[in-house]
Amino acid sequence: MSTLLSMEDLTGGYGEADILRSVSLHVDDREIVVIVGPNGAGKSTAMKAVFGLLKVRGGRTVFDGDDITGWSPNKIVQRGICYVPQVDNIFREMSIQENLEMGAFLKKGDLSAAYDRVYELFPDLKERRRTLAGSLSGGQRQMVAMGRALMLDPKLLLLDEPTAGLSPRYMEQIFQISRDVRDTGVAILLVEQHAKQALAFADRGYVLAAGQNRHEGTGADLLANREIAEMFLGG
């Protein structure tokens, strides 16, 4: 397996203060990688750094052979990384189908193959494709959000706390869908608040604290680590 994304010693923040301090991580092809850690650890910030939403003051990000440090989100999208924000990640006043269409805005030509692919992953959405996205339940909204991001056939999908505020049943469903997405050839980097469940489901994980790398390893290894269990996962 080859490395798809690697972040090397990245330092930066939104304003003057550095939120990330020399953070390194990588994602391989067809891999699900989760970032966990306590509140304020810089988890979401690390993800936004990949997507070019941060002022980077040190280090670099390489994606699929290109140094994408400092690229605009627009260019990064076209290069093959799509991002699903934690909140406000759908167009509420637009139908499901229109949400997907906006996701494929940069794509020229026929979209039917892309629609088919997304509707195959989310059959629930297909039947309701004329429904306004804002009228859906939390779990279905998350599916729309992921579907929108998948319309451009990304190689890497960034999910920012996809299960926040969802019931355990939906959480399991989102994880299952993520596996299905991975099986179609897309790597996933996600940030999770539900550390235990996420580490159990992911291939590998990183533990961040105070803007720095603390631990990394397979999900099982990290779950077995006592220090992690006590410090971040509440036992």
Place this chain on the structure above:
Amino acid sequence: MGFLELVNFYIIPGIVLGSIYALGAVGITLIFAILRYAHLAHGDLATLGAFVAFAVVTGIGVSPYAALPVAIVATALVAVGIDKVFYEHLRERPKIITVIASLGIALMVRAVVQVIWGVDSESYVRGISRPDVYFGLRIRDREIYTVLAMLALVGALYVFLSRSKWGKAMRAMSDNPNLALLSGIDNKTVIVLTWVIAGGLCAAAGVFLGINTELKSMMGWQMLLPMFAAAILGGVGRVEGAVLGGLIVGLAEELSVLILPSEYKAATAFVILLFMLLVRPTGILRGKVL
């Protein structure tokens, strides 16, 4: 007062006036929703459009309806130009700064009209037009054209927004600007489109106000409050809401004469505006609140 009288003297003029307000209110609601500020120069752009048509009417002697497309195109271009020269560089600053700028633009646009065409009242055609009577209803041709033109223009806009890629992009930008940008939607094109549409509709509002009443340098400024009241009444960001709001405000203004001295007709829109802000700021069709 009989039913026919009510219809002839209040309802029909109210619908005509309401259609004119609707044309302006649609642009206001789009700018409010996509660019996220109140555009105070909207009324004066309508004045400009009306006088551009006047120049065409007097210059080459065609009817104001033939001059309408010229006015629409010219005003749309002016609107895009104003945005490029004066508003664009304020984009990163708090939106309210652009509201201040637009107050200045209102004054500048009006000054241009006053310098070129003076401050006296003008009209497109001389003489009075007599209404035709259909089953007791007294309707002038120009009134029919006004309502039909409004329906056609807004209908075309509606189809554009719901069917075309760029129309949907405009709705996406209004719905969730951050996500629209993340999806790669080009904000600059959306903004240009918004100004083309708003400017063009503005011109139509001005021309039809001129056709149904007269042309004055203050005509647009005096429409500003009813147009905003209509946009907020219908729900900010809702095109169909702006039409509904425009019709209600127009009807309310005409009907207000039944209970208020006619001098206070213009106060009706203000009362509607405050009432909506008090009881339902999202408007009838649940729009945005800034």
Place this chain on the structure above:
Amino acid sequence: MEFIGLVNYALFMGIFIAIYALLALGLNIQWGFAGLFNAGIAGFFAVGAYTSAIITSAAADGRIGGFELPFLVGWAGAMVAAGLIAWPIGKICLRFRSDYLAIATIGVAEIIRLVIKSEEALTNSARGITGLPRPFGDLPYVESQAAFLLLMIAILFVAYLLVERQFNSPWGRMMRAIRDNELAARAMGKDVEYRRLQAFIFGAALMGLGGALFAHFNRSITPEAIDPMVATFLVWIMLILGGAGNNRGAILGAAVVWIIWSVSEIATDQLPHEYAVKAKYIRLFLIGLLLQLVLRFRPEGLLPEPLRGDQGASRREPKSSARV
């Protein structure tokens, strides 16, 4: 122009600058201080002018008022009346972003204009109210003008000190925090609304006082005395050019803009009549353009808002950063 004429002109101009400076201070409380957009300054000005006129003028047939009370009572009444008009508008609109207040204040000014034009029993409609008492009105002309100017400067000075003291009080610090950080403001909830309302009412009261002073200076007030749009706009450009948030800036801006405005009027009045009329609108265009230039190239104005300790590194205009 002979010397005495120049003196007279300077006195006249000084009085107008002082009155406009008062309006600009009022707007500074609202905009510079609390971030509130008032596009109906002329309305509050007119309410003040007419209120004081009704309170202090002699009785006349068919008109309410004519109480012949001292002008100080009239001025106090002007402030109260303008504040009272501001209260319900602020109450309704201050929950929303300032765009709504801008529209509503345009409406208020318009309705006040309609009332002035149509309510003969209150305002004597087009003829206006005349014969108002003028402080030092009994002195010879030049002395009277000079004394009036001194009085205006004294009033302006007192207003300046009071506003400045408020700016530096805990109240002022809180207002600036609210203005600069909408999120924090929302978190503070009801209390913020109340404080914004105070700022809006105080500002309106100063505008009302400005109107009253104007009416008594002219000894009369008529609907044509001021062009509402021009007056409102002049006050805005005064404040923005002078420096929003800075009281001295507001006063400086009033002086600079009024001098430009009235000197350019003298210049254009020399033109033949047909051009002189157009020139008025060209001047309006240029003053609108001036606003655009200031907003673009010197948004902080001539005298930027002083950093008052508590602001430290935080900036006057938070970037409306795209949150993702």
